[in-house]
Amino acid sequence: MTTPHHPIAIVGGGLGGLTLARVLHVNGVEAAVFDLDASPAARTQGGMLDIHDDSGQPALRAAGLYEEFRALVHPGGESTRVLDKSGAVLVDDPDDGTGGRPEVDRGQLRDLLLGSLPEGTVRWGAKVIGARPLDGGRHEVTLADGTSFTTDLLIGADGAWSRLRPLLSDAKPAYVGISFVEVDLPDADVRHPVSAEVVGGGMMMALGAGKGFLAHRETDGSLHIYVALAVPEDAFDGVDFTDTEAGKAYTLEHFADWDKSLRALLADADGPLTPRHIHALPIGHRWERVPGVTLLGDAAHVMSPFAGVGANLAMLDGAELGEALAAHPGDTEAALAAYEAKLFPRSEESAAESAANGVLMFGEDAPQGMLDFFASMG
Numbered sequence: 202m203t204t205p206h207h208p209i210a211i212v213g214g215g216l217g218g219l220t221l222a223r224v225l226h227v228n229g230v231e232a233a234v235f236d237l238d239a240s241p242a243a244r245t246q247g248g249m250l251d252i253h254d255d256s257g258q259p260a261l262r263a264a265g266l267y268e269e270f271r272a273l274v275h276p277g278g279e280s281t282r283v284l285d286k287s288g289a290v291l292v293d294d295p296d297d298g299t300g301g302r303p304e305v306d307r308g309q310l311r312d313l314l315l316g317s318l319p320e321g322t323v324r325w326g327a328k329v330i331g332a333r334p335l336d337g338g339r340h341e342v343t344l345a346d347g348t349s350f351t352t353d354l355l356i357g358a359d360g361a362w363s364r365l366r367p368l369l370s371d372a373k374p375a376y377v378g379i380s381f382v383e384v385d386l387p388d389a390d391v392r393h394p395v396s397a398e399v400v401g402g403g404m405m406m407a408l409g410a411g412k413g414f415l416a417h418r419e420t421d422g423s424l425h426i427y428v429a430l431a432v433p434e435d436a437f438d439g440v441d442f443t444d445t446e447a448g449k450a451y452t453l454e455h456f457a458d459w460d461k462s463l464r465a466l467l468a469d470a471d472g473p474l475t476p477r478h479i480h481a482l483p484i485g486h487r488w489e490r491v492p493g494v495t496l497l498g499d500a501a502h503v504m505s506p507f508a509g510v511g512a513n514l515a516m517l518d519g520a521e522l523g524e525a526l527a528a529h530p531g532d533t534e535a536a537l538a539a540y541e542a543k544l545f546p547r548s549e550e551s552a553a554e555s556a557a558n559g560v561l562m563f564g565e566d567a568p569q570g571m572l573d574f575f576a577s578m579g
Contacts, residue, residue, distance in 0.1 A: 217498030217515030218358030224523030237328035254301035260520035278304025280403035288460035338493030363500035374480035384470035408568035502548035508555035
């Protein structure tokens, strides 16, 4: 049996990989995308994203999808609140429509990108388990079902725990000292009006030393809550988060002296609790040029979420890589060198900012650090 060959193979059908495939398509270059999910609807895609005017929005312009993106924007979603543990509102910045970071639903944005690609571009149920270099910069990629394919250009857009990163780097993500417990409050205005009022129309941060509540209002009227805790990496090991009440009880112990309106964001949550440890690659992660392979998004520079740039960077990575390949037809190595020359310093700057923001948000004087930050931003 002949091994299938794809000139360009993108591993990972998230926002970054899809943006790359779309920008290539716009420029007349086709690529194959391999994603481990069985279908586009195999799992939910997370909550709201603020799409930045210096990264995500230029990427969507390069993809020819900017106007379609604007139709997905959630009115009022850029409003921001900062509270302390007593529930006092210290910052209340409404969305007046002039901000540069409009909010959209991640799933809707992904659907927009998927719908812009030729049918069959994404191979679903294709879990990559490894790859090995061949001659001339080509690679052979092995899938979980035992099949394989070869490619002239292999691009890892496969997230924090990338199976392709070892082709370029020995670095692995490390725990940053913060964990989340993720919950939802559906139909909040009707079922949870107090919580709806606390969160407001967009993003809310209630912060204290080593802990806090980070919340977004979703386009479907629900509230998506991240309960943040500065705890050791093994702190959740003895907690059965599949037992919703036990998970709530454990987490709420950390907020015993917080206002009941904030505790209710967790206590009243419907459905399961999802624990998440936050990991990041070393700030300044980079690699030497290796023929025929590169990375984008979290595979290249997973960082803590406290600068809100992860999805934006993944999309910008994808757009710039696509444009570099289109600008260097027949010279893949020149394209990859040009792409990585911009990727590395941008990633380092953003990762440093994100780490610094984590200190501001959960430091001993929290929420003062974030208040000072907002004051410095005017």
